[in-house]
Amino acid sequence: MSYLALERLTKAYGGVLAVEALDLTVARGEFISLLGPSGCGKTTTLQMIAGFVEPTSGRAMLNGTDLFGVQPNKRGLGVVFQSYALFPHVTVAENVAFGLEMRGVPRAEREQRVKQTLDLVGLSGLADRYPRRMSGGQQQRVALARALVIQPAILLLDEPLSNLDAKLREEMQTELRAIQRSVGTTTILVTHDQGEAMALSDRIVIMNKGRVEQIARPDEAYARPASAFVANFLGKTNTLPAKVVNEGGRHVVDIAGFRLPAPGRSPAGPVTVTVRPERISFVDDSALGVRGRVQSRVFQGTHWLFHIETELGALIVLRQNDGAAVPLEGQDVCLAWGENDLLIEASRGV
């Protein structure tokens, strides 16, 4: 049974649809990410759930009640903002206690719960600090504690980690996930960082121009992207124009002369083919592959990134740094991939 259900949620600004008929069901305790480029409607969706933005149409059912019939300050949702939005004029403890105060929780219990929550986010000794005197990472934890202490029905995170530096962001991701697991709060995260979405979520909602492109588990969405947009947005990929032809009863995908048997159910006609850079391998026998020359190779620690000029156009290739020799810049190479490494989509004239 779904815990939160968004039904044809729509927001229009003037004639522009920021979010178009979004359907999403979330199970209790699930961690969902809304992922997409800026302007894709992910933040608007979050703000409609939180009540900061009025939806144009659609429903949001939380545990059987319509959220949009409830005042934003009565919805009992925890929100963490990109800017943290801490109250600068009161201490950390008072920041965290605010939501409990609004609920009329007695002082003794309030203090105890504030202390517990600050322990949970690792800020035990800093209760009497003022937010201004804390680092970005610490302020982030205060914001999380303030949202969690009210035991929200849903935790809404709006790009919470994007103001942190890369290393701290990774640490906070791990910690955020651990905290969410231990507390079990249903969580919706808005992010434009695909790595973050894949690392944290049970499922990802990939959005583009106000529409949902795909809702899937991170590994599923990566392996079987529903569209070229998803393939491009989730990790690097190579996109090639091609066509699917019927050759004696068999479908064959023809990428500028390089032919492979097409996977079943491939649409005939012009198609867009995507192939992940890590699925392309270097082969010795030039008869079986795509010929090209290494334009550049970039060492990235765990792997090498190659830019290769081929007969089909420029391709990127990733090679695991497993100690084996790799081609040099300027070297002629031959590339190959299997039919299962291809994702084929009918051309939309993109």
Place this chain on the structure above:
Amino acid sequence: MTVNPKLTPLLLSGPALLVFIGLVISPLVMTALLSFYDWGQYKGIVAEFTIKNWHEVIADGYYYEIFGRTLRIALFVTLITVLIGVPEAYILNRMTPRWRGVFLLVVIGPLLISVVARTLGWALLFGSTGLISQALLALGIAREPVDLMFTETGVVIALTHVLVPFMVLAVMAALQRLNPDVENAAMSLGASAFTVWRRVVLPQIVPGILSGSVIVFALAASAFATPAIIGGRRLKVAATLAYDEFLNTLNWPLGAAIAMILLVALVAIIVGSNRLIERRYAQVFE
């Protein structure tokens, strides 16, 4: 040519400093000195050191009444501008930029009109046969004609009208520094609109309210034209009192003493209340 780097700041600020000393400091010092000169009905101003002007102002209840009235008017004007100006600034700040521009012009309108024209306009409204009085009679709110001319209430209304813009601008500057997410955060935690305002917005704009209050209080306490026209001879304040001593009685030394006392009192009150509020709201003043 090389200049000792330590002298650079002094040289750069030198011209402005000279103007400041010439046009502000020296007249003030001369006024201060003048307040210790002697004066007589028939002998005029005499360069003889005396404290009798100061003694007269401090000893005579007549002056207490006038200074008391001046501070009372300034205090009421400040309070009312806070009560009107703060919500006004909050509403203006939430308008779309286009409407905000229009209404900002309306708000600072009083400052664009000559003080004489504006105050005489109020005088027309205030009289016992004026618009306000007649409207109150017609509505049955008042039974007798209401005469606001030559009353403290009239002076307070007219001063508030012209000083509200200073409060609005100061508070708006403070509001624009707020993070708009903070209000949403408080709301999501269960606070009603009023609670958000009282617990989250208001404490953060205290510095703006304070700087607005300082400006309004100082301008109201030293205002001349408005109390002179609305208050007239019957209702003197410190500024009109000093003016009368200078230009009617021609007792310049006494006028100078009154002016100096007004200056000292204003500085003391403003610095004192500043300290008090800054200590109370230390966290928002950083």
